[in-house]
Amino acid sequence: MEIGLTHFVILSAVLFSIGILGLIVSRNIIKVLMSIEILLNAVNINFVAFANYTDLGDLKGHVFAIFIMAIAAAEAAVGLALLLALYRNKPSVDVEDYDILNG
Amino acid sequence: MEVIYSIFFYITALTVILSAFGVVLFKKIVYSMISLIVCFFSIAGIFILLNADFVAISQLMIYGIGITIIMIFAIMMTSRESEKKLWIAFAPRTLFAVLTGIGMFALIVYAVFGCFDEHINCVFNITPPEIDVINLIRQNGTAAIIGKQLFTTYLLPFELISVLLLAAILGVVVITKKDSEKLVNPTTEVLEKEVN
């Protein structure tokens, strides 16, 4: 079958679902952050796919994808910095250990 | 032509999906890190399939190199010998996550396969772009077009992103500063003792 926009969108959907799964299911915080990166990548694929099939003149999708990448990088850096700060107080990367803000 | 394209697409797509599953499902964190690298590279391949050369290279640089280094440093700094291998939480939220995942996927598939026909002019029944436009892009590359967009239409977000990155750098520095000497943190003491 000819590869069309549909395929790329489905691929993006699959990646998105895997990202959500990883986000919620993992017990290691670093794995959670990695799953967030997967999520963002899925969205990137989606944007670029649409740009390729509808908007080859202006390529707005590509521009947006670049922005997303920049933001994702910044967010990953800050997230891991926070993780390090938390790690200093409680030397554990287990998500279950960080439940003080409960009730 | 199409066949080759399809083959490449299916292989790359499979790699992406398998490595994504690998990120989630490996017990050792380093393995899932490697999986993530593979995933990033595969996504770059997808981008190339989509005629997005600039974006593919950016993906390789930012994600494949930058994020990877950050993650590896984080894993290095936060893993200790005696730690148990943390895999999956067996809690009610797991079920919700699986269901949500399947649900999202089902929803998007449903949307894609033309079930919206009566209601939207289906965006999905789209023909591939004309060959000459593609050839033009293949010749010149997408960088010029993206550059033109960035500096005219999307100038403001561009500038704001630079501010954002500055804020991120400053934030990271501030957050990871060491505590002052007077405040004694029992954990840091323990770590320092271990290291010593």
Place this chain on the structure above:
Amino acid sequence: MNFFVENAWIIPVMPLLAFLTILFCRSFKLYENKKISMLLTVGSTAIGLIFSSFILTWAAGHENALYQQNFTWIQVDAIKLPIGWLVDNLTAAMLMVVTSVSILIQIYSHEYMNHDDGYHKFFAYLALFNFSMLGLVLSSNLFQIYIFWELVGLSSYLLIGFWFKRPSAASAAKKAFIMNRIGDFGLLLGVVSILYFSFDWWIINNQPLLSFAVFNDVANYIFISNGPVVISLIAFAIFLGAMAKSAQFPLHTWLPDAMEGPTPISALIHAATMVAAGVFLIARTYPIFKLSPEIMMFMLIIGLITAFMAATIAIVQTDIKKILAYSTCSQLGFMVMGMGAGAYAAGLFHLVTHAYFKAMLFLCSGAVIHALADQQDVRKMGGLRKHMPAVAYTYLIGTFAISGILLSGFWSKEGIFMGLESGKHWIFLITAIIVAGMTSFYMFRSYFLVFEGEYKGETKPHMPNKVLTIPLIILAIPSAILGFVLSGSLKGFGIGSFAKFVGYAGEHHASLMLPAVSLLISLAGLFIAAIMYWDKAKEFINIDPEVIKNKFSYCYKFLINKWYIDDLYLGFLRMIFLPVARFVAWFDRTIVDGIVNLVGVTVKFTGNTLRLLQNGNLQTYNAILFSGLLIYIIAVLAYWLL
């Protein structure tokens, strides 16, 4: 003369001011002298008496005298409730009766209550009652009468329970008030129904709402536009109010228990004035009753039952105040019978004469009780004529009056009998004459037991004060001669001038048979009482009351237990009412409150459950977030697609 009629509002307002003054001053203990309270109250009543006499002369002088003045009190959209006063012949007569009896009783109670701690309170309550009763009599519309009706009920409650530290007095006060409330419910229904069914008429004719002056037209309008059933229901509702206030069967049991109050109160409220308010109400709303023959028959039956029952119970009573109380009940039955038979004027005439002689009888009994240091049992009295001749002779005059032997009671009862005869209610007539005979019997029985024979008590009776006896003598005068005066001449039997005065010229019968028969039966009652209780007559024929009591022991038991009506009510309350009330209370507590509590419990439970979601785990929150997002998208999609 017109000044007094136009300013008739002063008559009730003066006692109100007296009440408020005594209340205010005594709350801050501004004075201690008893004379001040008495002078305030008696003074306000005296002003009322002066005004009433002038109003009476004005009314007697005018043909169809009517004066009313109204102010709009409450106004809601089209409903303008008026307040004001109406002066016509009926009002003038009632005003005279109320003020004159009131002032004499107030003077009497100065001496009677002189050694009581609650002297000032007593006079304050007396002033309040005066205000309420005079307001009731002067009311110009049905709504206002309802207000004063309730006020009179309140005054009665306060005064019956005057010695509230006695549990029997407190219970009696409660009983009176609650039974009156049952009647008030009927009256309220009646008032509201009249307004509802005749509202258009009031708007069209632009009269002050529910005014008595145009009641005839209103009653006709309701009858024509809504039919006889509605009129009967309204009449029944209003009669319910009169039943409770005037102590008719089945709402009569509060009256004998009301004797727990001081004797002046029994005289004022439960003999002369308040119990007459029911009959007064019937008189005011008489156009409605006239249009409903069923209710008139109902009134006849109830009146007859009351009269007969109370008379039979009075025969066996041993407390002097209870004898008088049951006789009041019986005479009220007569009045209601008169009203029911259509003898409007006769009923009112009996009300007037009854007020005077019953008040006097009660005051005499009060003098006796006072003299014997609060001893009320008739079996321990006797031969008191030697010690207090004035009291004895006035009591004798009263007894003649009530028995219907030539003094005022005779004329008024005549009127009622003639009304019954002209309506061809033969059974009622015969039973009424028999009841008159019984009245004569038990009244003379009480006279002979108290004032004749040997003194059977322990304490030495002391002479009553002049302040006690002078009101008695003054009251004896109208008791004796009012009948002659108001009947017109001695020749034609009838209640000529009073009837003309009150507005209903009844039919005159020239036959002498009816008066002769009733006179004979009353004399027979006297005779039987004499031979049972008077030593002097026992020398001729001797019938021992004890023997009769033993012979008819079942009958006696039935009567001494007041026909078991009180027990019936108590049984009803205990068996039926109390379980229902308990069930309703349980329902309210458990189910109604339970539902309210359930809301609170649900909130708490939900909160407690939802709290478990906040387990501090970031991923839980994320799970909820994504699930929620999914559900939301599906919902929007479904709405959009369908």
